[in-house]
Amino acid sequence: PANELKIKKTFVQFMEENAALREMIETGKGNLQWERDIPSAALANLESLVSSDFNANLSQIIHDLYQTAHVMFADMPQGDHKKRAKYRFASKTLMRILPSNLKGDMEAMIEKKAITLDLYEILGQCVKMQK
Numbered sequence: 001p002a003n004e005l006k007i008k009k010t011f012v013q014f015m016e017e018n019a020a021l022r023e024m025i026e027t028g029k030g031n032l033q034w035e036r037d038i039p040s041a042a043l044a045n046l047e048s049l050v051s052s053d054f055n056a057n058l059s060q061i062i063h064d065l066y067q068t069a070h071v072m073f074a075d076m077p078q079g080d081h082k083k084r085a086k087y088r089f090a091s092k093t094l095m096r097i098l099p100s101n102l103k104g105d106m107e108a109m110i111e112k113k114a115i116t117l118d119l120y121e122i123l124g125q126c127v128k129m130q131k
Contacts, residue, residue: 038093042068050097055130061097062123065090091119102126 015021046064049057069086076082095117098106106115106122115121 035092036072036089038068038072038089043097046093046097050099054099054102058123058126061094065093068093087119091117091122094119094122098126102129105129
């Protein structure tokens with residue numbers, strides 16, 4: 001039980017005894033990456049689908065976005081955190097690859113807070129604007 005847990009040293013004492021960890025932390029700080037990069041082949045595939053015919057290829061674009069996210073986040077354990085990461089990746093990537101005629105309108109709507117950077121809101125607006 002947690003109430004019986006006794007830590008014999010402070011964190012500072014632990015770090016003093018393991019000085020090599022400080023150097024490892026300092027070295028690793030520069031390598032932090034908050035978001036994962038989409039593989040260039042996957043991005044090129046999505047961009048070609050968008051440029052050929054965005055509306056006709058929309059279902060394939062969505063499929064490929066989720067498939068890419070599934071592969072990219074395969075190392076994460078199942079759960080809400082992984083679902084959110086994949087969903088956020090799909091939303092941001094869709095915004096990145098939108099055709100220029102839609103992208104400007106979407107960015108304006110997001111800026112005005114008419115919609116959020118949410119995959120389904122963006123998709124809904126794309127379909128609505130194409131009709």
